[in-house]
Amino acid sequence: MKKTKLMGWLSGVPLALLAGVLILDSVAGADASKVPGSADDPVVTKSYVDQKIAELRGSIGSGGGTGGGSAGAVAKLEVVTVPVGKTIYVQAGGELIVRTGKAVAVSSDANGLSDMTDGVDIPPGKPVGNNHLILFPRDGRGVRAAEDSKVDLIVLVRGGYEVK
Secondary structure, eight states: OHHHHHHHHHHHHHHHHHHHHHHHHHHHHHHHTOOTTSSSSOOOOHHHHHHHHHHHHHHHHOSOOOSTTOSSOOSSOEEEEEOTTOEEEEOTTOEEEEEESOEEEEESSSOOEEETTTTEEEOTTSEEOBTOEEEOOSSSEEEEEOTTOOSOEEEEEESOEEEO
């Protein structure tokens, strides 16, 4: 009985040794092929990584200027005050949210503004809801304070615009 236990245990030892050798060989082989600083395993410094991140941030943020009729879209929303009697015209593809005041849609043709919140088209002269995301599909469209309004509009704008 002692002989069979010993034989059973010894038969498993070569298998375990073989598995261990294979694992060690594969780990050693993986490390041996990569030399630090080579093309397979480049070494970079923190300053190099910081420089590349700054370059990426610069290229993302260089889409154009902000407000005042500048060309190009901006990545962030800009707070703009539109005085009573003035109109803010937003470039094609721009977005606007009316925060305070009573605004009405302005368009150079019969088509209006896209209200993305309600999923409707706002014809020229009709009210623009506060806190609604408004998309400007073409140039020549904007918003102005309603005729009966006595307060300036405060809007958030993403994209080029001009206040006239």
